[in-house]
Structures are given as C-alpha cells and as structure tokens.
Amino acid sequence: xxxxxxxxxxxxxxxxxxxxxxxxxxxxxxxxxxxxxxxxxxxxxxxxxxxxxxxxxxxxxxxxxxxxxxxxxxxxxxxxxxxxxxxxxxxxxxxxxxxxxxxxxxxxxxxxxxxxxxxxxxxxxxxxxxxxxxxxxxxxxxxxxxxxxxxxxxxxxxxxxxxxxxxxxxxxxxxxxxxx
Amino acid sequence: xxxxxxxxxxxxxxxxxxxxxxxxxxxxxxxxxxxxxxxxxxxxxxxxxxxxxxxxxxxxxxxxxxxxxxxxxxxxxxxxxxxxxxxxxxxxxxxxxxxxxxxxxxxxxxxxxxxxxxxxxxxxxxxxxxxxxxxxxxxxxxxxxxxxxxxxxxxxxxxxxxxxxxxxxxxxxxxxxxxxxxxxxxxxxxxxxxxxxxxxxxxxxxxxxxxxxxxxxxxxxxxxxxxxxxxxxxxxxxxxxxxxxxxxxxxxxxxxxxxxxxxxxxxxxxxxxxxxxxxxxx
Numbered sequence: 001x002x003x004x005x006x007x008x009x010x011x012x013x014x015x016x017x018x019x020x021x022x023x024x025x026x027x028x029x030x031x032x033x034x035x036x037x038x039x040x041x042x043x044x045x046x047x048x049x050x051x052x053x054x055x056x057x058x059x060x061x062x063x064x065x066x067x068x069x070x071x072x073x074x075x076x077x078x079x080x081x082x083x084x085x086x087x088x089x090x091x092x093x094x095x096x097x098x099x100x101x102x103x104x105x106x107x108x109x110x111x112x113x114x115x116x117x118x119x120x121x122x123x124x125x126x127x128x129x130x131x132x133x134x135x136x137x138x139x140x141x142x143x144x145x146x147x148x149x150x151x152x153x154x155x156x157x158x159x160x161x162x163x164x165x166x167x168x169x170x171x172x173x174x175x176x177x178x179x180x
Numbered sequence: 181x182x183x184x185x186x187x188x189x190x191x192x193x194x195x196x197x198x199x200x201x202x203x204x205x206x207x208x209x210x211x212x213x214x215x216x217x218x219x220x221x222x223x224x225x226x227x228x229x230x231x232x233x234x235x236x237x238x239x240x241x242x243x244x245x246x247x248x249x250x251x252x253x254x255x256x257x258x259x260x261x262x263x264x265x266x267x268x269x270x271x272x273x274x275x276x277x278x279x280x281x282x283x284x285x286x287x288x289x290x291x292x293x294x295x296x297x298x299x300x301x302x303x304x305x306x307x308x309x310x311x312x313x314x315x316x317x318x319x320x321x322x323x324x325x326x327x328x329x330x331x332x333x334x335x336x337x338x339x340x341x342x343x344x345x346x347x348x349x350x351x352x353x354x355x356x357x358x359x360x361x362x363x364x365x366x367x368x369x370x371x372x373x374x375x376x377x378x379x380x381x382x383x384x385x386x387x388x389x390x391x392x393x394x395x396x397x398x399x400x401x402x403x404x405x406x407x408x409x410x411x412x413x414x415x416x417x418x419x420x421x422x423x424x425x426x427x428x429x430x431x432x433x434x435x436x437x438x439x440x441x442x443x444x445x446x447x448x449x450x451x452x453x454x455x456x457x458x459x460x461x462x
Contacts, residue, residue: 065216077420081387086216087349164420
C-alpha cells in the first residue's frame with residue numbers, strides 16, 4: 001500500500017511539475033502576394049503560443065487586428081472586408097506535434113504538426129505542418145511555414161482585386177517559448 | 181487517513197486531465213486596440229470625417245456639385261452649372277494631415293490641417309477626436325463691385341472639432357462643433373464669426389458600401405439670411421484605393437465655410453444639388 005501511495009505521490013508531483021513552454025511575443029507573418037503587384041503581406045509580433053513538453057500539445061492565439069501591413073489602407077481593408085476582425089477578433093491554432101520527445105531537442109530538428117486552425121469563424125484541419133524545434137536551456141524555439149487557401153476560411157476575394165491578391169496564403173511563424 | 185491522502189494526491193491528475201492548452205492562453209483582453217475605420221472617406225458628405233490619410237500617403241480628391249436639380253432638363257439637372265473642387269491631402273504622420281485645394285465655387289483656395297488627438301479604443305476611450313483647421317482665400321471678389329476691398333477681406337478661417345464614435349461594425353456617428361469666420365460676409369446683419377454644430381453618420385449596407393448623411397445646425401445665422409442649414413445624404417462605395425461618394429445636398433459649396441454659411445438650396449422645394457467626391461490614394 002505504501003508503495004502505491006509513493007507511486008501516486010510521484011505521479012502527482014510530476015504532473016504538478018508538468019512543463020509548459022510559453023511566449024507572448026511570437027511572430028506570425030502571412031503573405032498573399034501576386035508577383036509584380038503591390039505585396040499583400042502582414043506581420044504580427046504579439047502571438048501567444050504554448051507547448052506542453054510532456055506530450056507535444058501545442059496551441060497559439062493571435063488578435064487579428066494586430067497584423068501590421070506596410071500600407072495602412074490595406075490593413076484597414078483586411079480588417080473590414082476580409083478578416084472582419086470586429087466580428088472575429090481572434091485566430092487560434094490547436095494541435096499536437098507528432099512523435100514529440102524532449103530528449104531529441106538538443107539540436108535543431110524537424111517535426112510534423114497536426115491540428116486545427118480557426119480564423120474568420122471557420123475551422124480548418126491542417127496536417128503535417130513542418131515545425132523545427134530547438135532547445136537551448138529553458139528556451140525552445142519553434143518555427144516553420146505552411147500554406148492555406150483563403151476559400152477554406154470563407155473569405156471571398158472580389159473580382160476587381162483577384163489579380164492582386166493570391167488565393168493561396170503563405171504563413172510563417174516563429175516562437176521562442178520560455179519555460180513557465 | 182490513507183484514503184484521504186490518496187484522494188488528495190490524485191486531485192492534480194484529474195485537474196490536469198481536463199485542461200486544454202488553448203484555454204490556458206485564451207483571453208478576451210482587447211484593451212488598447214483601436215477601433216478601425218469609423219468612416220471610409222475623408223468626408224462624411226460635406227463635413228470632414230475623423231478619417232485621416234496615413235503617413236507618407238497622398239490622397240487626391242475631386243469633388244463635384246452640379247447645379248440645382250430643380251431646373252430639370254433646362255440645365256440637365258444641374259450639369260451645366262457644376263462646380264468642382266480639387267483637393268490634395270498628405271499624411272505627415274498617421275495623425276497629422278495637411279492639404280491644399282481649389283474650388284471653383286467663389287474661386288476659393290484653401291490650406292487645411294487635420295490632426296488626431298485621441299483614438300477610440302475597444303473597451304477603452306469611447307471616441308475618436310480630431311481637430312480640423314482651414315484658411316480660405318476667396319479670389320472671386322472683384323474690386324469693381326467692392327471698391328474698398330482689401331486682401332484681408334478675402335480671407336476666411338475654420339476651426340472644427342470632430343468627435344466620432346464607431347458604435348458597431350456598421351454604424352458610426354460624428355459630432356462636429358464648428359467655429360468659422362469670414363472677413364467678408366454678403367449680408368451686413370450676419371456676424372462674421374459664426375458657430376455651427378455638425379451631425380453626421382454612416383451605416384454600412386454591405387462590406388464595401390454605406391449610406392452617409394450629415395447636417396449642419398447654424399447657431400447664429402442672421403434672421404433675414406437667405407441661407408439654409410445644409411442637409412446631405414449619400415452613398416459611399418469603396419473599391420480598393422478609391423472611395424466614391426455620391427450624394428444630394430442643399431449646399432453647393434464644398435468648403436466648410438461655404439456649405440455652412442452659404443447653402444442656398446431647400447429640400448422642401450426640391451432645390452438640391454447632386455454631387456460626388458472621388459478620392460484616390462497614391
């Protein structure tokens with residue numbers, strides 16, 4: 001009986017000490033440019049992201065209004081006409097890194113990430129997103145990129161700008177996650 | 181005792197079992213985020229809106245007001261008597277704009293400054309407050325008609341506070357207390373310094389178009405003045421870098437001093453002017 005208590009005590013201490021890595025200043029870029037017209041590109045530097053290093057679960061959250069474009073009018077149109085950020089202020093990602101193990105993180109290594117991306121009130125399953133992880137002391141840096149289609153998120157590009165905005169959006173992310 | 185201990189030790193396991201990483205970082209803190217685009221155009225219809233041109237951008241606005249539609253086909257609903265204003269606005273910063281314009285209504289040149297003092301925040305400050313000033317030069321006054329005319333009589337000034345609130349995604353309103361001064365007024369009884377209160381609003385009918393209206397309540401118009409308070413109603417259509425505004429107004433002038441002080445039309449008589457503002461960003 002004593003042994004069982006010890007075991008439970010150990011597990012529960014372990015789960016108290018469950019290690020999570022967090023950032024509130026992650027970066028997400030997206031680009032939907034068409035060659036040889038004005039670039040459609042924005043960056044957000046206040047992304048919150050969290051990694052559970054016990055099981056590889058990963059989540060990220062971003063306020064859509066925090067995306068900065070070079071062109072202020074483009075930013076306004078993005079918020080008003082495409083992302084409708086008054087109605088859908090947040091974009092989120094929730095998923096799990098496949099075959100994740102803390103022991104492997106001592107050099108930069110690529111993993112695959114499965115999860116769901118929610119934007120503009122629509123949720124889309126994304127699979128096998130490449131994520132490079134590297135651990136240095138208490139910091140895990142995670143980065144990668146993937147592509148989505150605007151039509152997956154119920155966003156329509158009007159005909160008059162169809163040759164200026166790409167239907168395919170390249171998303172790049174970089175998070176320096178600190179041990180919490 | 182033993183069981184208590186087990187239960188106590190098990191508790192964190194259950195707690196952990198139900199947590200979701202996303203919930204841990206989810207927050208509704210939107211404080212400090214500014215409300216975007218209370219108005220699409222730099223003007224509601226006649227009144228300046230609280231929108232500014234962004235830093236280092238140049239916007240070109242051409243505005244037309246046809247003559248009164250009252251005369252019908254005789255002047256082709258005012259086409260023959262159209263007046264035009266050409267206006268350039270440049271953003272020194274996102275919060276400070278300067279502009280120059282020339283209107284064919286009384287051949288007025290003007291220089292304008294528009295500057296944002298506060299911005300509306302979500303769950304924060306409820307209004308956007310913008311100041312607007314203009315210096316106008318009326319070059320239509322002739323020495324033959326006014327022998328004592330000096331250069332100073334050609335000058336006019338505008339000082340305006342624009343207070344807007346985006347109530348929800350579709351609906352925005354604005355209040356515009358205005359002081360304006362014309363060194364020359366057409367009627368002796370009219371005091372040169374004049375006060376007015378502007379009201380304006382827009383309602384979005386779709387993502388890219390809205391219905392807009394504004395009204396100017398003149399507070400010290402001379403009792404025998406022939407001029408009327410301006411009421412204007414129009415549609416805004418936005419297409420990429422352009423904003424196209426079409427409207428009807430009972431004032432033909434496009435400068436603040438003009439449409440507040442010298443609006444001659446009357447909605448009740450069908451004496452209104454069709455017009456449009458077209459803006460293009462560079």
